[in-house]
Amino acid sequence: MRSKTATFILSCRFVSVTILLGWHANLHAQPNLEGVWGIDPTLFRQYSELQYTPEGQRRAEAFNPLTDDPSYGCIPSGLGRAWDEPDTSAKIEQFEDYVVISYEMFDLVRNIKLNQNGHPLQADPSTHNLDGVAIHTMGHSIAWYEDDALMIETLAYAPGYVTTLRRVPPQSEAMRSIERITVDDDDRLLVEISYSDPINYTEPLIATNRYYRSDFEFIVYGCVSSNPSEEGG
Amino acid sequence: MLQAHHSTALNFSDEVVSFEGTVASVKWINPHGSFVLEVTNEDGVVEEWLVEMLARIALQRGGFDFDAFEEGDRIQVSGRRGYREYTLRFGEATLPDGTVVKERLPTTQRFRK
Numbered sequence: 001m002r003s004k005t006a007t008f009i010l011s012c013r014f015v016s017v018t019i020l021l022g023w024h025a026n027l028h029a030q031p032n033l034e035g036v037w038g039i040d041p042t043l044f045r046q047y048s049e050l051q052y053t054p055e056g057q058r059r060a061e062a063f064n065p066l067t068d069d070p071s072y073g074c075i076p077s078g079l080g081r082a083w084d085e086p087d088t089s090a091k092i093e094q095f096e097d098y099v100v101i102s103y104e105m106f107d108l109v110r111n112i113k114l115n116q117n118g119h120p121l122q123a124d125p126s127t128h129n130l131d132g133v134a135i136h137t138m139g140h141s142i143a144w145y146e147d148d149a150l151m152i153e154t155l156a157y158a159p160g161y162v163t164t165l166r167r168v169p170p171q172s173e174a175m176r177s178i179e180r181i182t183v184d185d186d187d188r189l190l191v192e193i194s195y196s197d198p199i200n201y202t203e204p205l206i207a208t209n210r211y212y213r214s215d216f217e218f219i220v221y222g223c224v225s226s227n228p229s230e231e232g233g
Numbered sequence: 234m235l236q237a238h239h240s241t242a243l244n245f246s247d248e249v250v251s252f253e254g255t256v257a258s259v260k261w262i263n264p265h266g267s268f269v270l271e272v273t274n275e276d277g278v279v280e281e282w283l284v285e286m287l288a289r290i291a292l293q294r295g296g297f298d299f300d301a302f303e304e305g306d307r308i309q310v311s312g313r314r315g316y317r318e319y320t321l322r323f324g325e326a327t328l329p330d331g332t333v334v335k336e337r338l339p340t341t342q343r344f345r346k
Contacts, residue, residue, distance in 0.1 A: 223263050
């Protein structure tokens with residue numbers, strides 16, 4: 001039979017361990033990413049040097065801005081295009097088992113499930129616009145929290161271009177991306193994305209954007225598609 | 234200035250040109266505001282130039298005056314010539330009274346730190 005002293009010591013140890021575990025858990029608490037974010041002009045569209053495969057080089061050079069940029073049709077060319085957008089805001093909402101990232105541009109809503117056992121065999125697009133149109137160029141995403149970051153893995157991309165602003169890195173069905181989203185000590189959102197695509201790149205393409213909390217109300221964008229080849233002249 | 238929706242670098246050259254003409258139509262929409270300027274060339278032929286601007290949402294947040302000019306107004310416009318014929322990336326417009334109209338992104342007021 002334990003003495004009262006032994007029981008007290010054991011209790012203290014239990015409490016200490018509990019406190020330590022709690023402290024550790026608190027150190028790596030789920031980050032608060034909620035809010036409306038607008039791009040930080042001092043750190044955006046930072047891409048690593050493109051390391052193309054011959055096929056990637058061919059696809060990049062084949063890009064015709066008048067016919068191959070789906071932006072004219074209110075469709076983002078890829079995930080990077082949504083994050084690179086400077087004129088509009090992105091909104092993050094965190095729920096118990098999923099995260100919603102909305103982009104004002106083109107009225108995109110991205111529903112991402114947390115803590116999944118991999119992607120489903122039928123990986124339907126995670127992103128839709130307000131009309132319910134599936135955005136295949138932004139793939140299927142799953143997410144989890146890792147330390148102080150929200151991590152998002154995306155597969156099942158439709159072929160296209162990661163972005164069409166200033167550069168046009170192509171993307172294939174084989175592309176996989178990992179987004180790491182954190183908030184820094186100055187309450188700025190940092191989005192780092194690694195794109196791996198063995199068809200187009202010999203090395204992962206790394207993109208970095210930073211965002212401030214936006215003062216603007218998050219509004220409906222109401223995109224009107226156009227055909228650039230039919231205007232002007 | 235920040236640009237969006239499609240790359241100005243991919244669609245417009247660095248050559249800055251200037252025209253005087255009549256505003257034929259105006260579209261204040263997303264993803265691009267634009268207007269068509271009717272310009273009479275040296276041969277007396279009327280050309281229609283498509284002048285592209287920022288998205289309406291960006292113009293609005295930058296405090297752009299959407300009433301600065303309208304259809305039928307005669308204005309002078311300068312900007313970057315497009316790689317496609319008869320296209321121009323808006324730089325600025327000068328109104329008959331000399332007022333200069335520009336796009337503006339309120340980046341300094343836009344974010345709080």
